[in-house]
Amino acid sequence: MxxxxxxxxxxxxxxxxxxxxxxxxxxxxxxxxxxxxxxxxxxxxxxxxxxxxxxxxxxxxxxxxxxxxxxxxxxxxxxxxxxxxxxxxxxxxxxxxxxxxxxxxxxxxxxxxxxxxxIDVQYPPDVSLRNAVGPSVAVIEGESYTNFCIVYSNPSATVEWIHGGKVVENYGLLDLQNVQRYQNGTYTCHANTTFWNSDSGSGSLSFKLDVQYSPEISLVGANDDVVEGSTYSRVCSVESNPSSNCGMAVRGNHCHRIEHAHSVKCPPQSKRDVHMPSTEHVLARRE
CATH class of the missing domain: 2.60.40.10 (Immunoglobulins)
Known part of the structure; x- marks a missing residue:
């Protein structure tokens, strides 16, 4: 007890x-x-x-x-x-x-x-692109192209697509319908966030859009008759992507061609026409 x-x-x-x-x-x-x-x-x-x-x-x-x-x-x-x-x-x-x-x-x-x-750990944007394998993407004119900018950050970031110094999209999706040659060039996805102390953090990633299109041919120079013995020239102008070169015909059967991976034919307007860039020829009487 x-x-x-x-x-x-x-x-x-x-x-x-x-x-x-x-x-x-x-x-x-x-x-x-x-x-x-x-x-x-x-x-x-x-x-x-x-x-x-x-x-x-x-x-x-x-x-x-x-x-x-x-x-x-x-x-x-x-x-x-x-x-x-x-x-x-x-x-x-x-x-x-x-x-x-x-x-x-x-x-x-x-x-x-x-x-x-x-704990709220804040960090700047980490940017990646979904549909850009390598620094350049080839698209044929008239087709559509879509790319998506993937951003990881804390706090959440604002996202912009920039082309030619201008904002073309103000969110992550870049959707180009019926692509035209003027849309060729570098596109940059830029992301920006603001931290707790009002400092900012940013990240960006770019790729080049290579808009390809078929050759367009034009003839530059006088199209009128000329006096025998005078100087006469015509220029065959070709616009294309990838680049092409013009097959040039001089006085019917005499043909001159610059060899490249791509070539097109410049049809003469008349037998007297000379299709040679920056080249002058003196016309002589045809027998």
């Missing part, structure tokens, strides 16, 4: 004198100045404390996604995380006060901070 009374008395005494929970009105206090950070740039200090004497037993522990990252027997725990990367976006940090409860035979007990802190 005496032994039972002694044990009961000891636990009551230990509970009153050494159990930190009996002296706490709430769990530890926590404070974090800003949970939005820029990737590989900003640091964060996590602070938690308990309102207990310095010699009171117990430890303060910071945890990241449930994993311990900092522990101290001091009554304040300042944990600094110096840099973050995007894989840590959404990580959860919480502080707990751990102690051994004398009333429950020194069983480990804990009190949680009332707040949990979610």
């Amino acid at each position: 005496c032994m039972e009374y002694f044990v009961y008395y000891e636990f009551e005494r230990l509970d009153k004198d050494t159990d930190p929970a009996s002296k706490l009105e709430s769990g530890p206090f926590c404070n974090v100045k800003g949970t939005s950070v820029i990737e590989n740039l900003d640091s964060v200090t996590f602070t938690c404390w308990v309102d207990l004497p310095d010699d009171a037993p117990g430890q303060l522990v910071w945890r990241n996604n449930g994993k311990e990252v900092a522990r101290t027997q001091e009554k304040t725990n300042d944990y600094m995380k110096r840099v973050f990367d995007r894989s840590e976006d959404g990580d959860e940090y919480t502080c707990i006060f751990e102690y051994q409860n004398a009333y429950f035979c020194l069983e480990l007990q804990s009190l949680n901070c009332s707040e949990e802190f979610i």
Whole structure:
């Protein structure tokens, strides 16, 4: 009977004198100045404390996604995380006060901070293109072409397609119907975002649209009769993509051709016509 009374008395005494929970009105206090950070740039200090004497037993522990990252027997725990990367976006940090409860035979007990802190890791746009294999894409005039700009960023970015110094689309989809030769050239997807501190981050990626079309032939020069012995010239002009060269006929059966991968025939308007770029010929009487 005496032994039972002694044990009961000891636990009551230990509970009153050494159990930190009996002296706490709430769990530890926590404070974090800003949970939005820029990737590989900003640091964060996590602070938690308990309102207990310095010699009171117990430890303060910071945890990241449930994993311990900092522990101290001091009554304040300042944990600094110096840099973050995007894989840590959404990580959860919480502080707990751990102690051994004398009333429950020194069983480990804990009190949680009332707040949990979610890290917002911000980073500039990472840009890729869905339908551009290599730096150049060939399209035949009159066809359609679609490309999509894929952007990963935090916060969300604004997206623009730029061609010839002008914005042609103000979202991720570039949809060109009935493509014409004037649409040839470089297209750039540009993305921009604004971070928590009002700084901006951007990213871009470009490709060249090569609009191809069949040769268009024109003859440049006088088309009138000329006086025998005078100088006369005609120019065979060819516009095409890929480039072509004109087969040139001089006085009927005399033919001159520049050899290239592509060639077309320039039909003479008359037997006297000379189809040779930047070349002059003196006309003589035909026998």
